[in-house]
Amino acid sequence: MSTVTSTRPADSVTTDPAPANRRRRRSPRARRGPRVSAWVAVVVFGAFALLPVYWLLATSLSPQDQVFSYPPSIFPSDITFEHYADLADNPDLFRYLVNSVVVSVVTAVLSVLVSAYMGYSFSKFRYRGRRSLMYLVLSSQMFPQALLLVTLYAVFSAYGLLNSYAALILSFTTFTLPLCVWMLKGFFDTIPDELIESARVDGASRLRIIHSIVMPLSAPGLVAAGLFAFVRGWNDFIFALTLAGPDKQTLPPGLVNTYVGEAQTAWPQLMAASLVVSLPVVIGFIVLQRYLVGGLTAGAVKG
């Protein structure tokens, strides 16, 4: 759907001249009004979103004894890069980063792989118990995930999976699957059955149809589901702290473990580390953001 704003002269409009005349009579100042308010809104919301990021940057550049200075200052009076230089002395941070990337990427890939087939099945096949199964998958979202921590700990302990990537990847995939399945089912619903029928008439096998026709058409949805799963794995704190063990610890618990103490939090160092390790992910999201937006909304409206 698109909206076109008419720029034709008033004399070309014959059916209802009044609105066009009104439009023509609006002064340049009046026309600028909505544009100015839009920009004001953008600036306000932009500041709302970016001020915490700026504060993170400013804190990371402040000496420790000026972090809580009173009155607070928008611009640090003294700037230091020592907290960034200190990061190089802490090899654990790189290990946390690698662990986070491994866990989040594998979680994303596994979630997309499984949920794509499940979503396709729910969308394009009709079989007994299909709807019940769909609601059963969704019902897992009704429970607070923290409730499952002890259960998963017991299960992974029994199977010797604690302190491994597998423990994190399996638990994160479990949490992301329901939403990914429903997201992709909505996406597959928008693909016309006639397209699939045509492929079958042309002799394509079921797997060929899925892999060569449906999946390429669903790329934005797959990317959106993958990004959702990636973010879930990247941000988790409590499961990563409990199940991963010291060697496989990811960034959220790793940063807290490193910089938040019993009596003191090393705020500038924590901010510097958070900023540096976030950069690769932010860049990745900027590159993929059009898929994320397109994928999230594609299944929302049928037809």
Next chain:
Amino acid sequence: MSTTYSRRRLLQLMGLGAGAVGFGGLAACAPSADGNDTSGGSSSTPTSGGAAQDFGFASWSLSEEAPKPVIEGLISSFEGDAGISISPVTYPYNEYLNQLTLQVRGGQFSGAAQVDVAWLGALAALGKLTDLGSFADGRGYTDAALQAGQYDGTQFGLPWTIGAIGLVTNTELMQQAGITAAPTTIEDFEATLRALKGLGDNIIPYAASTKVAQLKDILIWMQTFGSPLVEDGTVTIGDEASIEAVAWYKKLYDEGLIAPDVDRFDARALFSQGRAAIYDDAIVGKSAVVGESPDPDFASKLDPISRPVVQSGDDPRALFWGHAIVVVDGDGSGTAAEFAQWLTSDEATTVGFFEDLGLPPTTQAALDSGAVTGDAFTAAFSERVTATATVNPFWQYPQYAQMESAVAEQVQAVLVGSSSPADAMAAAGEAVQALI
């Protein structure tokens, strides 16, 4: 009335039901190493001597910048002497108790573990802690330190560093307000706070805790006003003394002598910037406020004072604060107990630990050493605060944290004016009693 279900609807309901039962059943299967003994601590005694064995050592300090290298050095030293290997385990302080509990209960951890003395009851209830009484004998621990490591009469923890939570003042602000002597009674204390408020410049006279997360600090004031909190298993909150304490706290709040939305971290930040004149802290907080202060001479301006009393001559109240080492039964627990004993009572080790981190030792010999007696702040803190410290009566219950929260929520209701002190304390008393 009858309801007719279609086959499809029944299948949907069965699917939802199976999901709920499945998850509920799984959640009930929390790991338990032996599954039947959660009532009290283990009574087994480790055997010292014999072949030394590898073990684990859990400590939140192992992830903190200042203590980490010191403790790693101590671990290396013991490993070298005993010819064994110690596996370090670390979690952030705020998550430590939950994580350690899970590890111990699931049989994933055995060895020595650093604990906050407030956690002894909760950990002893798991039934996996070793009685370290025989390791405490003849090592010269002070009686107060030994008491802080006991739960239900059993020495489950060997005290590593013991102090208390007391009032710390900024002498510069006190002098500016014309206060030359520390207040000894509640009445003097109020007058001191008013004089400090008179300094203006948005100075907070007393950065007392007013956020729910830290409002458990009110308990020591309730004790100061005469409430025992728990007596023979009965909660006394709701008595006249506790109501009086909360009403007094509310008065300070209304007069602006204490500030809204303050917890320990906020109090340290305000104090370090010279924006608060008095706050509550343990001795471990000194390094934090000194490190965050822009004043290079700030350390010399800190002065601990005894908590004021209601009647002149009463004993000032203070709450024990400290770390102990417990030993979790399992492989290497005997060697772990020897490690705990060495770490907490070897004079050279404990004095060195104090010199490195400023945390007070727990044996008389170490306390009498020149390093400790020569530190003015520690000496003053020990004399004015730690000397009369007692444990929180709630700590004897594994659910002490919920009990503290129940009181804190009611006190906050009083502070924001949604409940009267009498009603709130009656409700708090009932809530805490229900948890016992």
